[in-house]
Amino acid sequence: MEQRRNQIVELVNRKGSISFAQLKEAFPSVSEMTLRTDLKALDEARRVVRVHGGVKSVEQVVGTDDLLSRRAARNAEAKQIIAEKAAALLRPNTTLFLDSGSTATAVARCIPDQPMLIYTSGLSCAMELAKLEKPNVSLPGGRLNRFSLSVCGAQSIQTMEGINFDLLLLGVTSYSPETGFTCGVEDEARLKQTVLRRCERKAVLLDSSKIGLKSTFHICELSDIDIVISDGKLPVEFLQACRNAGVTVL
Numbered sequence: 001m002e003q004r005r006n007q008i009v010e011l012v013n014r015k016g017s018i019s020f021a022q023l024k025e026a027f028p029s030v031s032e033m034t035l036r037t038d039l040k041a042l043d044e045a046r047r048v049v050r051v052h053g054g055v056k057s058v059e060q061v062v063g064t065d066d067l068l069s070r071r072a073a074r075n076a077e078a079k080q081i082i083a084e085k086a087a088a089l090l091r092p093n094t095t096l097f098l099d100s101g102s103t104a105t106a107v108a109r110c111i112p113d114q115p116m117l118i119y120t121s122g123l124s125c126a127m128e129l130a131k132l133e134k135p136n137v138s139l140p141g142g143r144l145n146r147f148s149l150s151v152c153g154a155q156s157i158q159t160m161e162g163i164n165f166d167l168l169l170l171g172v173t174s175y176s177p178e179t180g181f182t183c184g185v186e187d188e189a190r191l192k193q194t195v196l197r198r199c200e201r202k203a204v205l206l207d208s209s210k211i212g213l214k215s216t217f218h219i220c221e222l223s224d225i226d227i228v229i230s231d232g233k234l235p236v237e238f239l240q241a242c243r244n245a246g247v248t249v250l
Helices: 002-015 019-027 033-042 058-062 068-073 078-086 102-110 122-130 153-160 186-197 236-245
Strands: 018-019 047-049 055-056 094-099 117-120 135-137 143-145 151-152 165-171 172-178 180-183 199-204 215-221 228-230
Touching: 002 018, 002 019, 002 033, 002 047, 002 055, 018 019, 018 236, 019 033, 019 055, 033 055, 055 058, 068 094, 078 102, 078 228, 094 102, 102 122, 102 165, 102 199, 117 122, 151 186, 153 186, 180 186, 186 199, 186 215
Parallel strands: 094 117, 094 165, 117 135, 165 199, 199 228
Antiparallel strands: 018 055, 047 055, 143 151, 172 180, 180 215
C-alpha cells in the first residue's frame, strides 16, 4: 500500500495534475474504491491535493516548491557535496547572492567566516549565516513564502536591481532541455532573473535528481550560466550539453 501511494505522489508531482481517469489507467489492477481511499489519505497527509475530477501536486496548488523541511531531508548527501564545492568558490571581500532553498541552506552552513557582503532571500540561509562574525549579511524585503521560508516579490526585485554581485549561487527546482531551469513560484523566478542580470559569475546548485524534470516558471537557459555545481552524478547527455554551452561543471 505504501509503495503504491508513493508511486501516486511521484506521478502527480511529475505531471502537476492528473484526472481520476488517468490515475485509473496508470494503476489498472487497483480498484476505484482503493484509489479513492489512497487519494483521501494522501490529501490528509498534504502530499497531494484532491480537486474535482482528479488530483494536483501540492506545488501547483499552493505556489511553492514544496515544504523546505521535506526538501532538506531529500538527497542530503548530494546537497552536502554541492555545498562544499560551492563554498570553495567564495573569496574574501566579494559580494555574493545566495539563493533560498534546502541546497542553499546547506551552502550557508559551509561558508567560511571571512569578510564578505552576502545577500540571501532564504530565511534559513540567514539563520545559518548569523552564526558567523565577519560577513555582512542582508535580506531583501518582500513577501514571505511560509513553505520555502524565503522572501520574494516587487520589493525584493527593486532592491536587487541596485546591486552588483561577484557571484550568484542559484537554486532551481528542475532542469530539462525543453524548459531550461525552472521553479514553482513566479515571484521567485522573477527575483532569480533579476539577480542573474546583476552578476559577474553565475553558478547553479544542481543535484542530479532534478535533471529531466519540469516546473511551472522559467528561470533561464543553460547558456545563461557559467558554472554547474553538482553531486557528481549528472547524466552524460547533460554533461555534453554543458560542454557545448561552454559551462563549467564542478
